[in-house]
Amino acid sequence: MRNGNHLGSPGTMNKDKGSLEQFEHHFKLINEELGSSITTDFSLVSDITNYSVLGEGKRLRPLLFVLSSELCGYAGKDVYRISTIFELIHSASLLHDDVLDNAETRRKKPAARNVWGNPAAVLAGDFLYAHATAIAAECNNLEFIKVLSHTTRRMVEGQFVELGHTHNWHLGVDKYLDIIIAKTAALISAACACGGIIAGAPKEEVESLKEFGLNLGIAFQLIDDLLDYTSSEEIIGKPVGKDLREGKITLPLIYVLSDFEKSEVDKLEHLFKNHGATDKDYDDLIKTVRRNGVIERVRGEAKKYVDKGETFLELFPESFTKKGLLGLGEYIVNREL
DSSP, rough: OOOOOOOHHHHHHHHHTTGGGHHHHHHHHHHHHHHOOOSSOHHHHHHHHHHHSSSSSHHHHHHHHHHHHTTOOOOOOHEEEEEEEEHHHHHHHHHHHHHHOOSSEETHHHHHHHHHHHHHHHHHHHHHHHHHHHHHHTTOOHHHHHHHHHHHHHHHHHHHHHHHHTOTTTOOOHHHHHHHIIIHHHHHHHHHHHHHHHHOOOHHHHHHHHHHHHHHHHHHHHHHHHHHHHHHHHHHHHHHHHHTTTTTTHHHHHHHHSSHHHHHHHHHHHHTTTTTTHHHHHHHHHHHEEETHHHHHHHHHHHHHHHHHTTTTSSOOHHHHHHHHHHHHHHHOOOOO
């Protein structure tokens, strides 16, 4: 029977609205499962995966799976073990991304590739993908596995599309959205949908959770790309302007460039693509993003996606779990980390 009332008292919900504090119990159990589930006889694999998975991380994807399954009435004791699938896939993609991007840091510490080298980091990512698949197989749910397979394939395709548009300073909003949907939003969407699938929810509810997660995932990446320009390395754990230096054209920069003449954009593309840009050039462009109303514009766009996503939860009855999911949207739009 569905009740969706696993978050705590109404007072707790009001006090922590828009924050993650109300989910500490869930995070504790998710982290315990992550710590105990990754077992291997190879110490190097263990060292890299523990370093990459057990450090700082929001655990947003497994949390969304847990809450979505609760919303649909699932009470299985294996919910936290299953939830780790989404953190493992996410962590695997980060290991691979850092190799592709030659990243120096990740989550406020040296990237795994900088500690153990690129080959070991790639193999560790492969191991995490394989481990996630093994846990998924335990569910004995074909639809669940189909969603995961489609999602991981989509994530890789998104990476290819992004690679093809490196230093494309004429990248449009539509193509940018295609990239972030595939690379980021698809997995968040899958976490929500799979919560419904594991609960045996009707197709309509699974589809609603899928769309809720998709819109939440888009909003999450919009803010992530904004923070790359507006935050600090101490807060986000990676250099400010990292995307810009890697030739990734994201929405904050797209908005700024839309006010430039084509010839100006061409000059910037040539300067940055051919490594002619100085640190001052990077700093000046970052400052331009910060002062041209882009911050408010991107957060406003993220809020639109969150609002759209929330409409897909309307068919579910009111509950603390539903309020928790809605509160995550507020957190995503306003987050600084």
